Amino acid sequence: MILNPLQNDRAAGVLVAMAAGDALGAGYEFGAPLPDGAEVTMKGGGPFGFAPSEWTDDTSMAIPIAQALLESSSAAGSGSPAVLTMIVRAWAAWATDAKDVGAQTSSVIAAARRLASAAGRDKVHAADFTAAAADFHSCTGRSAGNGSLMRTAPLALAYLDRDPASLMAEAAVVSALTHTDPDAQEACGLWCVAIRKAVLTGELDVRAGLPLLPPGRAAVWLKRIERAERSRPRDFEHNGWVVEALQGAWSAIHLAGLSTSGPAHLRASLEEAVRGGRDTDTVAAIAGGLLGAAHGYTAVPFEWRRSLHGWPGLHARDLMTLGMELARGDGRRDHVWPRAAHQDYSMWGRTDVLVKHPHDDGVWLGGVRSLARVAELGIDAVVSLCRLGVEDVPDVPSCDQATFWVVDSAEAGDNGQPGFVLREASAAVELFRSEGKTVLLHCVRAESRTPTVAALYGATVAGIDPLRALEDIRRVLPAAQPNRLFLKLLVKTNAGAPTAATNPT
Numbered sequence: 075m076i077l078n079p080l081q082n083d084r085a086a087g088v089l090v091a092m093a094a095g096d097a098l099g100a101g102y103e104f105g106a107p108l109p110d111g112a113e114v115t116m117k118g119g120g121p122f123g124f125a126p127s128e129w130t131d132d133t134s135m136a137i138p139i140a141q142a143l144l145e146s147s148s149a150a151g152s153g154s155p156a157v158l159t160m161i162v163r164a165w166a167a168w169a170t171d172a173k174d175v176g177a178q179t180s181s182v183i184a185a186a187r188r189l190a191s192a193a194g195r196d197k198v199h200a201a202d203f204t205a206a207a208a209d210f211h212s213c214t215g216r217s218a219g220n221g222s223l224m225r226t227a228p229l230a231l232a233y234l235d236r237d238p239a240s241l242m243a244e245a246a247v248v249s250a251l252t253h254t255d256p257d258a259q260e261a262c263g264l265w266c267v268a269i270r271k272a273v274l275t276g277e278l279d280v281r282a283g284l285p286l287l288p289p290g291r292a293a294v295w296l297k298r299i300e301r302a303e304r305s306r307p308r309d310f311e312h313n314g315w316v317v318e319a320l321q322g323a324w325s326a327i328h329l330a331g332l333s334t335s336g337p338a339h340l341r342a343s344l345e346e347a348v349r350g351g352r353d354t355d356t357v358a359a360i361a362g363g364l365l366g367a368a369h370g371y372t373a374v375p376f377e378w379r380r381s382l383h384g385w386p387g388l389h390a391r392d393l394m395t396l397g398m399e400l401a402r403g404d405g406r407r408d409h410v411w412p413r414a415a416h417q418d419y420s421m422w423g424r425t426d427v428l429v430k431h432p433h434d435d436g437v438w439l440g441g442v443r444s445l446a447r448v449a450e451l452g453i454d455a456v457v458s459l460c461r462l463g464v465e466d467v468p469d470v471p472s473c474d475q476a477t478f479w480v481v482d483s484a485e486a487g488d489n490g491q492p493g494f495v496l497r498e499a500s501a502a503v504e505l506f507r508s509e510g511k512t513v514l515l516h517c518v519r520a521e522s523r524t525p526t527v528a529a530l531y532g533a534t535v536a537g538i539d540p541l542r543a544l545e546d547i548r549r550v551l552p553a554a555q556p557n558r559l560f561l562k563l564l565v566k567t568n569a570g571a572p573t574a575a576t577n578p579t
């Protein structure tokens with residue numbers, strides 16, 4: 075499907091925000107609710123000993139869904155047994171040395187392995203999982219853990235150009251690989267339909283899938299949603315149950331939405347979800363999938379993206395790529411951004427400009443060709459405001475490369491969150507400098523994006539207003555000419571506008 079730039083941003087945000095919520099909650103899993111305003115950080119630890127910024131089983135089980143759907147996007151349909159088998163085999167491989175396989179998922183995987191081996195096969199099929207899950211349900215009478223809802227988000231990205239009813243049906247099939255209970259199947263369907271709508275329109279509408287359920291079930295779910303909107307995440311003490319996990323996630327989103335919007339809403343919702351306690355990583359992962367779909371990749375704070383990682387050895391950029399490719403629906407493309415090794419700027423004229431920031435000689439301002447001089451100049455951290463290939467900054471560790479999506483355009487609809495992103499980029503320069511690093515701040519030709527961020531940063535370090543900082547920057551970068559949207563942003567900041575944390579645009 076061809077997406078406009080904002081839809082593309084939102085598709086890219088689904089898995090990144092989901093993983094960010096997951097990693098944010100990991101250090102608090104099974105803990106009691108936290109007081110209002112308590113600080114929530116990517117501290118890691120928790121009962122399973124995760125590293126800081128490491129995601130857990132929620133994202134690790136979602137990634138195989140995303141990868142299998144991506145591999146099949148130009149071939150078989152997403153619901154084909156071959157795709158489902160690809161998914162369950164990846165889960166089985168992950169579970170062999172995972173830190174935290176959920177109880178229900180773990181027993182379904184073990185039973186599926188037994189079914190395969192009883193049939194003389196050394197590898198599991200999707201049918202083994204579906205049968206094992208159905209058996210678990212009929213033996214226990216309940217199989218409505220939150221383990222299928224937590225991983226369901228990628229499916230929505232593969233259904234942007236198909237009707238929501240087919241998405242609802244497929245979400246039930248993927249849920250039933252481990253979670254047969256109708257509550258689990260319907261929760262996955264409702265959440266996927268909401269994610270699909272959010273990516274396409276930017277709207278947060280958890281009721282979007284209700285008309286696709288039988289009327290009696292729609293009424294049950296409407297009551298549950300209304301209760302979530304009168305409650306807080308901490309009110310759902312049994313959030314290991316899929317229904318309360320959905321209610322906890324939606325109550326966090328709804329409550330935070332009463333006082334925030336845009337990137338601030340994404341952040342406040344995920345923090346609120348984690349403060350709700352107990353299954354914190356899962357409630358925040360569920361909320362994150364929908365929040366990323368509504369607010370986009372550009373709304374996920376850099377400090378959350380910076381070191382985000384997890385099984386199978388992926389980082390935020392990989393999740394951003396997976397989300398975009400899934401949404402586009404034409405498979406994995408190794409030779410175009412964002413998977414390509416290099417981004418070609420050879421037609422862009424003068425890209426080799428490189429000067430020192432007038433207010434801080436530990437910051438270089440440059441064009442994209444300055445990247446070739448990183449090692450020579452002893453640069454330890456790079457803040458990039460243009461697209462780069464995965465091998466374009468070979469000498470700097472990935473956690474010291476901050477990349478921001480911002481197009482040099484004043485048109486509404488070309489940039490997701492331009493004000494937030496530019497301020498985040500300035501804050502990234504500040505952060506790297508506080509760590510004692512020498513920084514290169516660059517875009518393609520250092521004419522619009524770089525001077526804008528440089529002016530925001532200069533205003534902060536020199537204690538002057540951003541327009542005055544821009545004048546100083548023009549003395550070293552005479553071609554500096556921020557576009558009118560960026561200039562407006564500098565003027566707004568000049569007038570004492572709220573900071574990035576509270577002002578999304």
Ligand SMILES: [Mg+2]
Nearest residue numbers: 130131132355
């Ligand atoms: Mg988890």
